[in-house]
Amino acid sequence: MQPLPLEPICVYVSQGKEKMTSDTGERIRFHGRHKLAMEIFSQRQILLPSAFVQVDWNNVNKALHAVHDIAGTNYRLNKCDGTHSLLCPSCLTAKETCAHVLMCEEADRVKCFQMSADNLHSWLRSVDTCEVLEVHIMRFVRSMNSERFLIASLESAGNRDPILNRLARSQDKIGWRRFMEGMISKEFCRYP
Numbered sequence: 705m706q707p708l709p710l711e712p713i714c715v716y717v718s719q720g721k722e723k724m725t726s727d728t729g730e731r732i733r734f735h736g737r738h739k740l741a742m743e744i745f746s747q748r749q750i751l752l753p754s755a756f757v758q759v760d761w762n763n764v765n766k767a768l769h770a771v772h773d774i775a776g777t778n779y780r781l782n783k784c785d786g787t788h789s790l791l792c793p794s795c796l797t798a799k800e801t802c803a804h805v806l807m808c809e810e811a812d813r814v815k816c817f818q819m820s821a822d823n824l825h826s827w828l829r830s831v832d833t834c835e836v837l838e839v840h841i842m843r844f845v846r847s848m849n850s851e852r853f854l855i856a857s858l859e860s861a862g863n864r865d866p867i868l869n870r871l872a873r874s875q876d877k878i879g880w881r882r883f884m885e886g887m888i889s890k891e892f893c894r895y896p
């Protein structure tokens with residue numbers, strides 16, 4: 705973090721926590737967008753700043769379409785073409801927003817959600833996720849919107865690992881819906 709002896713000028717971003725060591729342009733743009741996004745997410749009540757800073761933004765990529773409701777749901781398509789139904793094609797009762805896609809209770813949608821969860825479970829196993837994380841992540845995913853579930857799940861299992869507890873608290877701050885949209889806690893990268 706300190707300037708090197710033969711480095712009279714260097715650039716810091718992220719309130720002095722990150723020193724630029726190579727091409728600075730991309731990282732400066734990243735931090736600029738990061739700050740702007742934190743303000744917009746707070747204004748639009750997507751994530752409070754305290755939850756925003758928990759997200760691993762370096763690794764989040766496609767999440768933004770879902771959080772701003774600009775994914776190709778019927779609700780969004782209806783905004784472009786008023787003749788297009790805005791209803792969920794499965795239950796035909798609610799507007800098909802990104803939030804609804806995750807929460808629709810129509811039987812086939814629930815089946816589809818469970819299949820997606822199964823795929824995630826297979827992937828976690830294929831990349832050798834440690835068993836504790838695998839179990840609790842899957843309980844969290846299948847909980848469908850339980851609040852503070854991850855930490856509760858760990859506590860009920862008698863977890864004493866402080867690193868795992870920090871991870872769970874961090875992810876719980878971000879919440880289930882945002883987790884499902886790809887907003888993963890930065891603490892996952894720090895877990896051994």
Ligand SMILES: [Zn+2]
Binds near residue numbers: 795796798
């Ligand atoms: Zn529905």
